[in-house]
Amino acid sequence: MGHTLDHSIALLTRTPAALDALLRDLPDTWTRYNEGDKTWSAFDIVGHLVHLERTNWLPRARLILRDGETKTFQPFDRWGHVKESEGKSLGQVLDEFAQVRAENLTEVRGWNLGPAQLALPGRHPAFGSVTLSELLATWAAHDLTHLHQMTRVMAHQYRDAVGPYAAYLGVMQCGGHGA
């Protein structure tokens, strides 16, 4: 299946409300615990989504539209959210996510991208040529990868509580596969 920008935008529009409905005012058991040293809690994951909203997706898209492949994307800091989220409540970080995502989607809609622009190439620091279409599709799929991770992190907190059922819960067999 190819990429339809409207489908990406439809998903990107819904993620903040879905995370809000799932996480706001949920006990810390679910939101503030991680999977161990150098891993992320649900709180950290929302912070990461905010951080990339500011530093990754739109700066890279603008670079493609302006400079094509002549300039390489700036790397982003995988731990950049830690300082940004420090001392904030989960509610604050959820609010920030909703706001910055809405602003970014307004900007992207304003570009009125057609097939020719979506096919424009940019240069990724690790794997070279990518199209604007691939970047924007990844923006949406990246929401899903972190929802996937978040459900695993949350389920991890119930590993003991579920007793023998752990063997039947796929999420508790997930090895993390990088996110």
Next chain:
Amino acid sequence: MGHTLDHSIALLTRTPAALDALLRDLPDTWTRYNEGDKTWSAFDIVGHLVHLERTNWLPRARLILRDGETKTFQPFDRWGHVKESEGKSLGQVLDEFAQVRAENLTEVRGWNLGPAQLALPGRHPAFGSVTLSELLATWAAHDLTHLHQMTRVMAHQYRDAVGPYAAYLGVMQCGGHGA
């Protein structure tokens, strides 16, 4: 970490609204496609959650409270949702989920379960003795395992669209591990 019933109820309360915010009116690309033969779409997963809400969690909890370990849980049909969801819209199935979940949580709250009741054992057809506490914790963790699965199924639809980024998206490396 042990099990706190209030924490399970807090999560169980939020899942229908989270799924509603994520899925309602989303293009069929995301909600009606699966991962191939004998796999589930996001639509199917919501149907499965409704089906178990009716046939699994509360019937088993009631059986433990009434008969303890003397009676074995009735097995449930892993494909029982197919007939139930047939011809319905995703919006209808989301509405059903919200309604039956709310009814079930009202019933469980009404039981005013204390530690002695939560420690009561029941008999699972596959792995024998489980406590009411483990059953109710699994009810919550089961929401997470299917959210985990759903994000993987949805991301699968973008495998081509993201191009070389697929290698960086953990959700696209997930082998399914049973759900």
